[in-house]
Amino acid sequence: MVERNALWSAIADRFRNKLERPSYDNFIQPARLAQFDASKHTAVIEVPNELSRDRWLKTYAKEFTTFAFETNQMLLANIEVRVVEPVVDLIEEIEKNDNPDLQRQAVLKHGNNLDPKYIFDTFVVGATNQLAYGAALAVSEGSLEYNPLLLYGGVGLGKTHLMQATGNNALLNDPNQKVLYVTSEQFTNDFISAVRNGTTEKLREEYRNADLLLVDDVQFLSGKESTQQEFFHTFNDILGHSGRIVMTSDRLPKDIPDLEDRLVSRFQWGLSVDINKPDFETRIAILLEMSEKENIEVDRNVIEFIAKQVDSNVRELEGVFKRVAVISKFDSGVKATIDDATKILAELDIAQKSEVTIGFIQETVAKFFNISVADLKGKKRNKEIVIPRQIAMYLSRELTDNSLPNIGREFGGKDHTTVMHATEKISNNLEKNSPLQKNIAILKKQISGE
Missing domain, CATH: 3.40.50.300 (P-loop containing nucleotide triphosphate hydrolases)
Incomplete structure (x- = not known):
């Protein structure tokens, strides 16, 4: 029976002879053959990080099976590559931390x-x-x-x-x-x-x-x-x-x-x-990715609640999720609830937001300009209607997580390019139009309830 270390040594030699020195030093030398079972045709390779794992799965695993057969007539059909954090030499690490020059070297x-x-x-x-x-x-x-x-x-x-x-x-x-x-x-x-x-x-x-x-x-x-x-x-x-x-x-x-x-x-x-703040759909995707990565199940309604409340940046989003995940991770059989998430938001001093809808924005803008919501959704092209409609579209884009097509649908089935044109026009005019700036500021306060 082939001994594990002998098999790895023979295969590593084949890699050393085939690869450039940087490739060998970065991807083969730090790896190790953790397990192999000749009867089941399986092997487990341990590597120090995700980058090495990707490289092994993409290139080296196939070569590993070839070399195993060529050196020891070993048929290995299933190669698993695991990431295992390397054990640090404590003395070496202390010396390095005490010496900035060694760190830079x-x-x-x-x-x-x-x-x-x-x-x-x-x-x-x-x-x-x-x-x-x-x-x-x-x-x-x-x-x-x-x-x-x-x-x-x-x-x-x-x-x-x-x-x-x-x-x-x-x-x-x-x-x-x-x-x-x-x-x-x-x-x-x-x-x-x-x-x-x-x-x-x-x-x-x-x-x-x-x-x-x-x-x-x-x-x-x-x-x-x-x-x-x-x-x-x-x-x-x-x-x-x-x-x-x-x-x-x-x-x-x-x-x-x-x-x-x-x-x-x-x-x-x-x-x-x-790179702007992630939209609502992306925030949900980020939280689901974290849930899968940490192998922690969090109810979808809790994830959506967090995504609605935390819209500043990814780092803050991750911080809230980690606090919520602790409940599920360490309290066996208990899942975090929206009440738990609400308490965590309060502890982190993140103000809870009431959801702003396109309908509410339309009502607020229509009342402000003394026109009807039907006018905003309609097809009238006179200036007294077009400008409020463009402002309402702009605010819908700014204050909600709705996509351009969704906003268009809420405005009487308008095309997404119409919404894009409206938001760009208002955005460009804001830089040079003081009355417009003032009106937008007032509307934002009314919509957000400040």
Whole structure:
């Protein structure tokens, strides 16, 4: 009978001879053959993270069965790949935590600083992030069409998840490329340290040779003139050798104060995509994904209640869900209720929202402009009706989670393009029309009950 360690050693040697060194070091060396049963033709491979698991399922599991047969005449028909967190050498970890230089060396040695938990498969795609997701996926697969790619939006909307997924997927497709993820603060600290220690050339070699550079929170480059100059040349060098750059920010480059014009110009070369707050359907999908991932059953009505009440960002949504999930997880046989969720919202100081409907918006707008709801839903084209109708459509888009087609149906079966045109027209006019701004503000207060 073949001994497990001997079988793994023989197969690992075959991988070592076939693969490039980075592929072997990243995906084969950290793996282990945890179990195998020759009589049942099964084997279990343990790997340290989801990225490795995906790579094994996509490529290496099939090769593993081939090598098992070639080296030991072993037929393995069913290969299971499990993620098992690696056991950390405690002494080594303590020394590393006590020594910032060792921490940075570890990052440079591995060359990416990516968190393997951030992958595209766990990113919930919805109407408010679909374009950003598609562009990031294209960049991860080598596209230069959106170069550089800037993802911008508020806190907790998934920008970092999407950026790191870009890096992880790029390595999954080609482990030999150099991918580096940093925050703008890390880049600044590295630059300052390099200037002090006279190691700027080493720093430039590290950053400028990247095939894919991922920079989080570029708004924090604001006011840092020397760092901006270094980043400008890094940016040019990477794009000069057909490398790719992905950045995140909380705003557009032109809105970042004290950012050099030449950097603003460079950042706008490619594609800037905003990631907005997830809509109602996406929030439900996020909660269902969390429920499945944590293997915790939460009633659908509770999930929908949370999705209606928490619409600020994904991070807050996850925070509420985790508190609700604790009830089901640790109180055996008991499921969380809407009352439980309501208490948790109060504890977290999240105000409970009454649901705003399109019908209520129509009634409020009609009363405000002294017309009928039937006029709003009808086909009259006179100015006294068209403008209130457009305002009502705009407010329905702003204050509810209804899709464009749904809003159109509530306005007498209008096409979704009509709703889109109306919302865009009101949105554009708001910037330059003070009376319109005032009317919209009054209507919002009336609708929300403030």
